[in-house]
Structures are given as structure tokens and as C-alpha cells.
Amino acid sequence: DQQVKQNSPSLSVQEGRISILNCDYTNSMFDYFLWYKKYPAEGPTFLISISSIKDKNEDGRFTVFLNKSAKHLSLHIVPSQPGDSAVYFCAATVYNFNKFYFGSGTKLNVKP
Amino acid sequence: DSGVTQTPKHLITATGQRVTLRCSPRSGDLSVYWYQQSLDQGLQFLIQYYNGEERAKGNILERFSAQQFPDLHSELNLSSLELGDSALYFCASSVDGYGAQPQHFGDGTRLSIL
Numbered sequence: 327d328q329q330v331k332q333n334s335p336s337l338s339v340q341e342g343r344i345s346i347l348n349c350d351y352t353n354s355m356f357d358y359f360l361w362y363k364k365y366p367a368e369g370p371t372f373l374i375s376i377s378s379i380k381d382k383n384e385d386g387r388f389t390v391f392l393n394k395s396a397k398h399l400s401l402h403i404v405p406s407q408p409g410d411s412a413v414y415f416c417a418a419t420v421y422n423f424n425k426f427y428f429g430s431g432t433k434l435n436v437k438p
Numbered sequence: 439d440s441g442v443t444q445t446p447k448h449l450i451t452a453t454g455q456r457v458t459l460r461c462s463p464r465s466g467d468l469s470v471y472w473y474q475q476s477l478d479q480g481l482q483f484l485i486q487y488y489n490g491e492e493r494a495k496g497n498i499l500e501r502f503s504a505q506q507f508p509d510l511h512s513e514l515n516l517s518s519l520e521l522g523d524s525a526l527y528f529c530a531s532s533v534d535g536y537g538a539q540p541q542h543f544g545d546g547t548r549l550s551i552l
Contacts, residue, residue: 330480358538369440369528369543370481377538415480419538424494426471426541428480 329353330418332429339436345403347432349416352397356418356427361390361401364413364431373414374401377421406436441465444529444544452552456517459547461529463510467542469493469535470512472504475526475546487512488535516549524551 331350339345349359357378362370376383376390376399383390389402403410413431441464449457463470469488473481483496487506498504501519506512516523526548530541 328480332480335478360538360540362543367545369442369530369545371440371543372540375538375540417481421538422536424486424535425483425496426481427483428473430478430480 328430329356330416330427330429332414332416332432334432335430336433336435339406339434341408341436341438342405345401345406345410345434345436347401347403347414347416347434349399349401349429350397351399351418351427353418353427354397355420358419358421359390359392359399360417360419360426361388362415362417362428363410364415370415403434406434408436408438410434411436440542440544442529442531442542442544444527444547446547447545448548448550450550450552451519453519453521455519456515457519457549459514459516459527459529459549461512461514461531461544463512463529463531464542467531467533468510469532470506470510471530471532471535471541472498472512472514473528473530475528476522477525481528484514486535493535519551521551524549 360375443462472484486494532539
């Protein structure tokens, strides 16, 4: 049973525009969410996180939005750059529970 | 460079065999996690160790086992291998595994079962 879902396997965006990556979850117990970026032949790299007590967290060009009622989070990248081309995974956990549930990833292609 | 080292990078073996994957965590990290990523799938959490002790368990098969040694490196043992075990296996580490600390991932071991 997949508790974290990324329904868009891929996304293509023009350089300079906004990239919006979406993630849905089913477990209402999740209270902490993370985004990771993965380049080919490398392991995932932590990007940004958000606690369920917030609905927005921003770090430079990256902003994560959390809609608890819809069990939905999104990652906004503005402006998008070619170097952002990678696979993006969202992950969810229950704080202190130590099990992290990952989505299947969205491959972002930023075209110059 | 995440500081997490996984060996080997690639492993090719046959069904029924047994393999050991090795992970050295980032310096100072006490907690190690193992994940399996099958083709076009997300990362599936297998198991977590903290300072030598098992802390959390995911959907790890009984044919799989892991341990964390006193020097904090960890090994994932896969036995009676089946074709479906072909996957990327990632190790990650974090400082102490409390809260929801971001994990630092190694580059993975690609296991191919022929």
C-alpha cells in the first residue's frame, strides 16, 4: 500500500518559469515531510522539509506548501534552472517514528 | 559528496546466491537506514539501526538481514536471491535518527540477479 504518491512521472518546464511538483499522502498521522533531489548515478540529496504545524516553508528558490486537509504537498521552484533537472522525491514520516515513506519520484526537465 | 560510502557499486549474481552490501555512514552519524529502489518505484524503507541497535523495521523480507557494527558501518545481507531482488539498494545516515532529521544518502549499490 503506497502511502505517498507522486502521480506525475515527469514534468518539463522552460528555464526561468515555475516548476510545481506535487505529492499526495494517505496517512493522516504523517506530520513531517521532506523533498529530495536525485541526479543519475547519485543518491538522493535533501532539499527542503516542512512540519505539519506549518503550511509553507521557503528556502531560496524552493518553497514547499502543505495542505493538510487535502493531504497534499507541493514543491515550487522559481525560477527554474537547467541544473534543477533531476528526479524529485517527496517523503513523509511521523516525527520520531523513524520510518520514512517515499513517493515514486517526478523527473523534472528544465529546458534552456 | 554526502560522506556516505557504499560498496560495491555494482553486483551481478545468480538466483539462489547470497550477497553482502556494505555501508559506511557519514562521520559523526550514528544512525543508518537501508532502502530498496526497484525499477520506477520509490524508495522502500527496509530497516534502521542506531548505534548498533535495530530501531525501526520496514517491509524487509525474512531472507534479508542487516547489522551495524561497533565502528558504525553497516551491512545488508541478502540470501536465496530471486530475480525480483534486482534493485538499487541505498544506505543513508543521520546524526542520531531522532525527530525527522534529513538523511544523507550514499550513491547506492545496483544489484542484478541473472
